[in-house]
Amino acid sequence: MAASLFLIPTTLGDTAISKALPDYNTIVILSIKHFIVENIRTARRFLKKTEPSIDIDTLTFFTLDKHTSKESLTEFLKPVEEGYSVGIISEAGCPAIADPGAEVVAIAHRKNIRVIPLVGPSSIVLALMASGFNGQSFTFHGYLPIDNEQRIKTLKMLEQRMYSEEQTQLFIETPYRNNKILDDILKTCKPVTKLCIAADITLDSEYIKTLSISDWKKQKPDLSKRPCIFALYG
Amino acid sequence: MAASLFLIPTTLGDTAISKALPDYNTIVILSIKHFIVENIRTARRFLKKTEPSIDIDTLTFFTLDKHTSKESLTEFLKPVEEGYSVGIISEAGCPAIADPGAEVVAIAHRKNIRVIPLVGPSSIVLALMASGFNGQSFTFHGYLPIDNEQRIKTLKMLEQRMYSEEQTQLFIETPYRNNKILDDILKTCKPVTKLCIAADITLDSEYIKTLSISDWKKQKPDLSKRPCIFALYG
Numbered sequence: 001m002a003a004s005l006f007l008i009p010t011t012l013g014d015t016a017i018s019k020a021l022p023d024y025n026t027i028v029i030l031s032i033k034h035f036i037v038e039n040i041r042t043a044r045r046f047l048k049k050t051e052p053s054i055d056i057d058t059l060t061f062f063t064l065d066k067h068t069s070k071e072s073l074t075e076f077l078k079p080v081e082e083g084y085s086v087g088i089i090s091e092a093g094c095p096a097i098a099d100p101g102a103e104v105v106a107i108a109h110r111k112n113i114r115v116i117p118l119v120g121p122s123s124i125v126l127a128l129m130a131s132g133f134n135g136q137s138f139t140f141h142g143y144l145p146i147d148n149e150q151r152i153k154t155l156k157m158l159e160q161r162m163y164s165e166e167q168t169q170l171f172i173e174t175p176y177r178n179n180k181i182l183d184d185i186l187k188t189c190k191p192v193t194k195l196c197i198a199a200d201i202t203l204d205s206e207y208i209k210t211l212s213i214s215d216w217k218k219q220k221p222d223l224s225k226r227p228c229i230f231a232l233y234g
Numbered sequence: 235m236a237a238s239l240f241l242i243p244t245t246l247g248d249t250a251i252s253k254a255l256p257d258y259n260t261i262v263i264l265s266i267k268h269f270i271v272e273n274i275r276t277a278r279r280f281l282k283k284t285e286p287s288i289d290i291d292t293l294t295f296f297t298l299d300k301h302t303s304k305e306s307l308t309e310f311l312k313p314v315e316e317g318y319s320v321g322i323i324s325e326a327g328c329p330a331i332a333d334p335g336a337e338v339v340a341i342a343h344r345k346n347i348r349v350i351p352l353v354g355p356s357s358i359v360l361a362l363m364a365s366g367f368n369g370q371s372f373t374f375h376g377y378l379p380i381d382n383e384q385r386i387k388t389l390k391m392l393e394q395r396m397y398s399e400e401q402t403q404l405f406i407e408t409p410y411r412n413n414k415i416l417d418d419i420l421k422t423c424k425p426v427t428k429l430c431i432a433a434d435i436t437l438d439s440e441y442i443k444t445l446s447i448s449d450w451k452k453q454k455p456d457l458s459k460r461p462c463i464f465a466l467y468g
Contacts, residue, residue: 007363019258020353024250094359097369106366109444117364119254119355119436125328129241130351132340135331136376139401143370167373202353210343 003080005108006032006087007095009120010046012202013227017050020121020202026050028118034079034086036062036104043089064088064100073104080113092227094122098142098172123229124170127198130208131168133233138168144181151181155188162193162232169232178223181230186220189213189232196231199223237314239342240266240321241329243354244280246436247461251284254355254436260284262352268313268320270296270338277323298322298334307338314347326461328356332376332406358404361432361463364442365402368467372402378415385415389422396427396466403466412457415464420454423447423466430465433457 006028011020029050037043040061047054062076079086088095088104094117095101108115124140141158145151158169173181178199185195191214198208199221207221240262245254263284271277274295281288296310313320322329322338328351329335342349358374375392379385392403407415412433419429425448432442433455441455 016258018256020256022252022254022256024253094363094369096363096366097359099369101363102366102369105364106444109366115364115366115442116440117360117435117442119353119360121353122356122359125331125356125359126351126353129328129330129335130339130349132330132336132343132349135328135333135336137374139371139373141371201351206350208349208351210340 002114003083003085004114004116005077005080005105006085007101007105007115007117008087008089009094009118009122010090010092012092012121012123013200015202021050022119025118025120029087030054032085032087033058034060034062034084036064036076036086036088036101038063038065038091038100042091046089064104066100070103073107076104077108077111077113080108081111094120097122097124098140121202123198123201123227126201127196127208127229127231128168128170130198131196131231131233132210133168133194133196133231134166135168137166138170141169141171143173144171151184152188155184159189159193159232163234166234171230173228173230175223175225175227178226178228182216182220182223185230185232186213186217192234194233196233197221197223197228198231199226199228201227201229236348237317237319238348238350239311239314239339240319241335241339241349241351242321242323243328243352243356244324244326246326246355246357247434249436256353259352259354263321264288266319266321267292268294268296268318270298270310270320270322270335272297272299272325272334276325280323298338300334304337307341310338311342311345311347314342315345328354331356331358332374355436357432357435357461357463360435361430361442361465362402362404364432365430365465365467366444367402367428367430367465368400369402371400372404375403375405377407378405385418386422389418393423393427393466397468400468405464407462407464409457409459409461412460412462416454416457419464419466420447420451426468428467430467431455431457431462432465433460433462435461435463
């Protein structure tokens with residue numbers, strides 16, 4: 001097969017590889033010597049966890065974060081032009097979904113490099129599956145605005161769109177602010193609107209529950225510092 | 235662990251289990267005796283492929299399709315109340331995403347039954363990862379309207395929302411109408427708008443490519459009868 005850009009998902013937190021990733025991913029990983037990663041230390045740890053016998057010192061790592069220039073991104077794909085596949089490893093879950101990487105993929109397409117996504121855990125999809133909400137039409141919004149007024153306005157807009165388009169609305173928050181956004185949701189949305197809270201997905205402490213806003217008001221969970229997806233539906 | 239409702243993804247088409255599903259899913263499957271499925275024949279085939287030694291005749295299957303009544307759905311969850319986990323197996327990819335199942339999940343939440351989603355291939359997420367488009371904000375619309383005028387109007391609306399909200403817009407079409415919708419996209423969207431076509435995801439014939447509308451006009455692929463995700467971005 002021609003050298004390609006592989007998109008390599010990782011586990012969501014400290015789960016066993018076999019719980020969240022197909023065996024095939026390991027075969028692909030072992031065939032690659034060049035990796036684009038957000039954080040070299042966690043990427044090395046992931047590779048060791050995937051295959052303890054892997055010889056990390058023979059691998060080349062390129063760091064991709066918000067400081068990486070566009071020229072560097074193009075440079076990262078050089079090995080593909082020389083016949084060696086390159087892998088993008090995410091920090092958690094799927095590369096390029098609520099995670100950097102999309103820009104490298106876009107450059108690969110412009111250079112006519114084949115892009116191959118591997119299967120792995122997407123907290124967005126797992127939350128949506130388990131929510132009981134509409135999976136035929138949904139929007140993921142990423143983070144809502146931090147500013148209080150803007151945030152309440154956005155929540156109202158999402159709820160309105162959810163009702164007018166029968167579309168599930170998903171979003172996330174920085175884990176230490178989860179309790180704050182839960183309060184905002186509970187005070188902003190209609191009592192009959194349904195909220196799914198999906199925390200610690202795929203972990204032993206996984207917690208996924210759908211209730212109406214009025215029922216959540218009676219039993220507010222502590223979501224502080226737990227990675228969490230919020231979904232609204234009617 | 236208490237009896238739960240497991241959401242069990244399948245491969246997208248005729249791919250090896252090890253390419254698309256974690257080993258853990260097999261362990262869960264082998265612990266379950268009651269399955270909610272869209273089509274018993276394909277579900278049995280999937281279970282045999284997962285574990286050839288499985289004794290299909292000891293399993294109970296409930297059929298879930300558009301003819302299934304709400305009372306039956308509630309009935310399907312009876313085993314959980316008796317201490318036996320139930321699994322929903324999709325026809326392709328993830329249950330309850332562009333696929334039935336969401337209603338059973340909703341009933342499970344109302345009955346306070348734990349819902350556990352397993353990792354598997356979502357063509358929507360794989361297409362989005364590989365598109366190079368915005369993965370921080372995206373909408374999946376399912377099928378666009380069949381009526382020609384409505385369909386063009388919807389495409390224009392999606393393109394407009396894509397620009398105004400910087401949001402990737404994804405949708406699907408019945409495979410035998412893929413070439414028709416591709417024509418509609420090419421004649422409706424702006425020449426600079428980018429279109430990602432992701433066909434036969436995870437199969438040997440996988441084809442994922444992002445080009446501008448004007449470039450697609452010069453090299454139109456034949457997408458007839460290939461399962462396909464379309465994504466638009468600016």
